[in-house]
Amino acid sequence: MASTETTGTAGIARPERAAPTTTQPTLDDTRPPAHRTAMTVERDAGLPGHGRPAMLFLAPFVVLYVLFIIGPAIYGLVMSFFDTSLVKSGLGDFAGLSNYAEAISSRDFWSSLWHTIWFTILTTPPLVIVSFFFALLAERARRARWFFRLAFFLPYVLPSAVVALIWIWLYTPVLGLFTRWAVKLGFTEPNWLGDPNLAMFSLALTTLWWTLGFNFVLYLAGLQDIPRDLYEASSIDGAGPWQQIWRITVPMLRRTTMLVVVLQVIASLKVFDQMYIMTQGGPNFATRSALQYIYDVGFTDFRTGYAAAASTLFFLVVLAVSAVWLVLARRQEPEL
Amino acid sequence: MTAIADKPAADRELSAEQARRYATSADRRLKLFNRTCIGVLIAFALLWLVPLAWAVDTSLKPNGETTNPTWKIMEPTLASYRTLLDQGDIINWYAASIITSTLSALGTVVTASLAAFALSRMRFRYRWLVFWFVLIGIMIPNQVLIVPQFRELAAVNLLNTYWAVILPQIPTAIAVFIFKQFFDGLPKDLDEAARIDGAGFWRIYSRVVMPLARPAVSAVAIFTFVWSWNALLWPLLVLTNPKLMTIPVGLATVQGTYGVRYADTMASAILGAIPLVLVFLLFQRRIVEGIAGTGLKG
Numbered sequence: 001m002a003s004t005e006t007t008g009t010a011g012i013a014r015p016e017r018a019a020p021t022t023t024q025p026t027l028d029d030t031r032p033p034a035h036r037t038a039m040t041v042e043r044d045a046g047l048p049g050h051g052r053p054a055m056l057f058l059a060p061f062v063v064l065y066v067l068f069i070i071g072p073a074i075y076g077l078v079m080s081f082f083d084t085s086l087v088k089s090g091l092g093d094f095a096g097l098s099n100y101a102e103a104i105s106s107r108d109f110w111s112s113l114w115h116t117i118w119f120t121i122l123t124t125p126p127l128v129i130v131s132f133f134f135a136l137l138a139e140r141a142r143r144a145r146w147f148f149r150l151a152f153f154l155p156y157v158l159p160s161a162v163v164a165l166i167w168i169w170l171y172t173p174v175l176g177l178f179t180r181w182a183v184k185l186g187f188t189e190p191n192w193l194g195d196p197n198l199a200m201f202s203l204a205l206t207t208l209w210w211t212l213g214f215n216f217v218l219y220l221a222g223l224q225d226i227p228r229d230l231y232e233a234s235s236i237d238g239a240g241p242w243q244q245i246w247r248i249t250v251p252m253l254r255r256t257t258m259l260v261v262v263l264q265v266i267a268s269l270k271v272f273d274q275m276y277i278m279t280q281g282g283p284n285f286a287t288r289s290a291l292q293y294i295y296d297v298g299f300t301d302f303r304t305g306y307a308a309a310a311s312t313l314f315f316l317v318v319l320a321v322s323a324v325w326l327v328l329a330r331r332q333e334p335e336l
Numbered sequence: 337m338t339a340i341a342d343k344p345a346a347d348r349e350l351s352a353e354q355a356r357r358y359a360t361s362a363d364r365r366l367k368l369f370n371r372t373c374i375g376v377l378i379a380f381a382l383l384w385l386v387p388l389a390w391a392v393d394t395s396l397k398p399n400g401e402t403t404n405p406t407w408k409i410m411e412p413t414l415a416s417y418r419t420l421l422d423q424g425d426i427i428n429w430y431a432a433s434i435i436t437s438t439l440s441a442l443g444t445v446v447t448a449s450l451a452a453f454a455l456s457r458m459r460f461r462y463r464w465l466v467f468w469f470v471l472i473g474i475m476i477p478n479q480v481l482i483v484p485q486f487r488e489l490a491a492v493n494l495l496n497t498y499w500a501v502i503l504p505q506i507p508t509a510i511a512v513f514i515f516k517q518f519f520d521g522l523p524k525d526l527d528e529a530a531r532i533d534g535a536g537f538w539r540i541y542s543r544v545v546m547p548l549a550r551p552a553v554s555a556v557a558i559f560t561f562v563w564s565w566n567a568l569l570w571p572l573l574v575l576t577n578p579k580l581m582t583i584p585v586g587l588a589t590v591q592g593t594y595g596v597r598y599a600d601t602m603a604s605a606i607l608g609a610i611p612l613v614l615v616f617l618l619f620q621r622r623i624v625e626g627i628a629g630t631g632l633k634g
Contacts, residue, residue, distance in 0.1 A: 046461035053537045054460035061451035062466075064443075065507035069473050072484035079484060086487075137377035140370045149624065151381035154388070157612045157623070159566040161587035165605040166391045168591070169598055175405050177390050209387060214627060221628030241369050270479055273568045277588045291479050291569070298483045299573065311480040322475045 076308045084305035086298065092305060099309035109310060111285070112293035113317070115200070115275075119289065120268035122204040127264050128257065131212050135219035136245065153213030160210075160273035167206045168193070168278055193279050196286035203274050203287060210274075211267070215260050222256030223249070262325045269318055290314050388609075395602035402598040416603035426607055428579050429586040433565055433611070436501045436582060441561040443506035445553055452515030453541045457527065473509030479569060486573055500574040501582065505564050511556045518552035519545060555626035558619050565612060583608045 080099055082091040103109045138148045155163065170178045171192035182190050192202040230248050239247070272291040275281055281288030281296075288296070294314065298307030394402055396412045404410075420426050454460070455467060485504055486495075494500045526548075527540040535543070546553070568584045575581050581589065587608050594601045616623065 047459040050458040050460045054454045054458040057450045057454035061447040068504040072481045076484035137373045140373045151384045157616045159584040161584035162605045162608045307483045315480040
């Protein structure tokens with residue numbers, strides 16, 4: 001408040017602020033600009049009559065945001081320094097950094113984090129490259145685009161549980177369609193989800209099928225932004241379709257590719273659903289993701305404080321990737 | 337004179353013929369290339385449809401026939417669907433999903449658009465601070481908040497209620513930015529004209545800006561609806577009563593109990609997919625435009 005800054009305490013300020021009320025009924029909103037200090041003006045002065053409605057407009061979002069996002073974030077951070085348990089109320093004993101120390105020295109924590117990273121490594125390149133390839137092909141189709149959009153994008157809107165049920169059936173030993181295809185192609189019968197060495201690849205394949213449509217759509221939009229005359233000019237100069245793809249399309253889509261890659265990495269790091277439903281983290285914890293580790297220690301072992309510490313560590317990993325996203329987004333949207 | 341004129345004319349005719357031949361061969365090659373591309377893509381698209389087609393196919397067989405994994409159905413039947421609908425669980429799940437997703441989407445659209453309107457149109461103090469405060473939210477993945485959120489909702493006795501699912505899903509920081517971006521792009525003259533006519537901020541918001549922001553509203557509404565519908569981790573934690581479960585939670589929970597009744601399992605998957613297939617078919621264009629325009633990802 002500008003007027004409290006000019007005088008000392010709020011109590012003394014009051015009569016001073018009350019003085020103009022005789023002429024200006026809504027004193028808060030119609031404060032003359034002279035009362036404002038330089039510091040606030042520099043950032044954003046605020047126009048008279050904007051403060052109170054702004055508060056009202058912001059209130060519903062900010063209240064829920066503080067209650068369910070910022071509040072829990074701070075609460076979780078505090079909890080990570082305590083031996084909080086799910087079955088006891090209150091924070092429990094102060095534990096200092098021992099939760100963090102335990103997580104960092106825990107094999108299970110690192111192996112689950114590694115599974116998440118391994119999953120990210122397995123899914124990101126195919127999801128980027130295959131979707132780019134499909135978008136390139138689809139761009140040449142004049143008709144029936146709706147069909148490609150349907151085929152590739154429809155799976156993306158389905159719930160993970162539906163996708164998981166269908167793919168468990170496809171992967172079922174002996175009876176599953178994909179198991180039989182593999183046998184027909186001359187492979188020994190694969191145990192898609194039961195073999196610890198194969199399970200993660202099977203989950204990656206499911207994820208490729210499920211989420212490819214999202215990147216496909218981003219690439220199709222990117223392709224439409226490339227000016228037509230570039231292709232026309234190059235074909236007059238005698239460039240064939242392959243040359244056009246390598247010399248025009250790929251470089252022109254650099255920005256889209258960066259966006260697709262970063263969004264894909266963030267999404268893959270948050271993987272939980274596929275593994276939880278399809279393999280329950282098994283066989284022998286070979287596919288337990290970082291989020292499932294948090295879920296297990298927090299809600300099966302009831303070790304809430306420790307789970308909060310693991311969440312914080314996981315958050316730091318995602319944050320590092322998000323920071324990259326922010327830099328990219330900022331370049332495109334200056335105000336972000 | 338005719339001799340001189342004749343020769344170049346014949347020359348020209350020849351070169352035109354040649355050019356046409358070149359053009360047609362290049363054209364034909366390009367056409368062939370395009371045809372091949374589309375052929376390859378159609379093959380992939382059909383491959384992409386196999387899992388869904390196989391699920392539908394299986395769901396139409398009697399349970400006993402699923403041990404014979406062929407596409408051909410000996411005795412097509414809707415028995416599996418009837419069994420599931422008779423059991424009734426899935427009806428409850430539909431209700432839960434529709435209620436929670438609709439209210440979440442509505443809550444997000446209303447709260448985020450109001451906040452974005454303030455950030456876009458009002459010059460209040462500490463606007464920059466509010467802006468950055470909201471920005472932090474984009475970087476916090478909901479998944480890292482499950483532990484404290486769960487304790488918070490347990491403390492106020494909201495576990496196993498729809499509110500436990502809806503309330504934490506409403507504040508969506510990214511939605512505020514999508515609205516703000518859209519509002520910033522609307523010409524300010526419109527609301528200035530309205531201001532001169534004596535309209536307050538609420539009137540400008542509800543009568544001028546929101547009607548123009550239909551594309552942003554539908555993008556945010558559709559996306560938050562789909563995210564909410566598909567959410568698994570959070571509803572799985574807070575809804576343990578089978579009557580209150582949403583579709584994904586219900587399907588994930590009963591997944592093991594069908595055993596070898598593969599037709600029933602696939603029928604449940606298809607029933608779980610139908611609402612979203614409808615959403616997709618109805619709003620295909622909007623969804624695709626929304627992704628292309630904002631890079632939204634769940």
